[in-house]
Amino acid sequence: MANNFDIIREGRRDTMFFWKIDDETIRCLIHKQEIDNMGFDLQALSTDSKQMEEFLNAIVKSSQNYIDWHTENGIQNYIARSLPADQLLVTISCTFPDVAIDRDLDQIKKMTSALNQKITDERLAEVYALSGEEKEKAFEEISRDLQEVCMGKVDVDEQETTTGSGDYAAVTDKQEEGQHKSDFPPRKVVFGDFSRLVQFCSLLGEKAHLYSTLYKAGEEYVMLVDFSQCESDAQAVAFMITAEEYGGKTGELRYEEAYLEEHGSRMIDGNAIEVLSEMS
Structure with a gap:
């Protein structure tokens, strides 16, 4: 989900x-x-x-x-x-409890299958056999795969999007085959704690594929994110919710880029998420 x-x-x-x-x-x-x-x-x-x-x-x-x-x-x-x-x-x-439980069981079954495919006994045995930095890196990759499965990023149906009108955005679970990209507008994500920002980006990992630029403004770290490469608005929405859960503040992007270029310090241009994900 x-x-x-x-x-x-x-x-x-x-x-x-x-x-x-x-x-x-x-x-x-x-x-x-x-x-x-x-x-x-x-x-x-x-x-x-x-x-x-x-x-x-x-x-x-x-x-x-x-x-x-x-x-x-x-x-x-x-x-x-x-x-x-x-x-x-x-x-x-609006689902009757028994039906809801059956659907949850189906979801657990999907996640279990995805987990078994991503983290096999053979892969675990290979990590056991490593040492030093290689072992740490391999362990981080497995941990990231585990997080993706637990967050529903693997083999989960609810990912597609349509946009509502007026002041509402509606996200559904179907999208015509062949369509790609999101219309979700760019946003800013502000963290006061750099370590929390790194943790958030580590959760996303390199697979996020979002154009992102990081600035330092005073005591805050401001990341500007372009969601046009998202497969759906739902993924963009999930990104922003997760950022809030990790302590970030999210907001509409207006004139921040021009202001930050003049008054802030650009730290990472274009691939901030990818770079920060490697810092954990």
């Missing part, structure tokens, strides 16, 4: 992102300001079950403008998780 988006602030109504897990399950990423605009209180949602029910129904109603999914069974289950920068990640399922 996709993890991994930005909420546009900068003087206008915040953006709500939807993406489809399956025909009866969606995820929504929403910012506190958008929740306030809907007439709800983020803190109260965690303690007021009636308000949470109304909030979830409002999300379902909004999602139906942009995503074709089945809601006839009503909301059967939900998970709401707070993210940094006053964001809330909500998963809503």
Whole structure:
């Protein structure tokens, strides 16, 4: 499943992102300001079950403008998780519990198969036989493959995207064969802790294939990221969510590049993610 988006602030109504897990399950990423605009209180949602029910129904109603999914069974289950920068990640399922468990088992089966293909006994035996820097590097590669499988980056269906209209972006799980690239606009990712930035990039690894430039501005590290090489908007959204989870702050890219060129210091040009991923 996709993890991994930005909420546009900068003087206008915040953006709500939807993406489809399956025909009866969606995820929504929403910012506190958008929740306030809907007439709800983020803190109260965690303690007021009636308000949470109304909030979830409002999300379902909004999602139906942009995503074709089945809601006839009503909301059967939900998970709401707070993210940094006053964001809330909500998963809503209209699937009956037994069916949901069967689908989760199918997903576990896929991930297990992917793991067995990526990390074989033979590959582990080869790492055991190494020593020194070669062993460390081989271990890091295996750890990265393990993280990719656990994050659903291997053999997972939910990756394709379509874009909604107005203030909403809707992400679905289907894309016409042959289409490629994302229309997701460039974003900035700001870290105050360089080590956390390195950890984040190490998780992505060289396979991210995103044009990215890193600047140092005062005590902060600002990475400008171009998502045009993403296979879908869903991957771009997952990237931004993960950055927030690692302590980064994400935002819309306006005049930062010109400002950083004049007032900051360019550290890595074009392949920042790839370079930083090798520093861990």
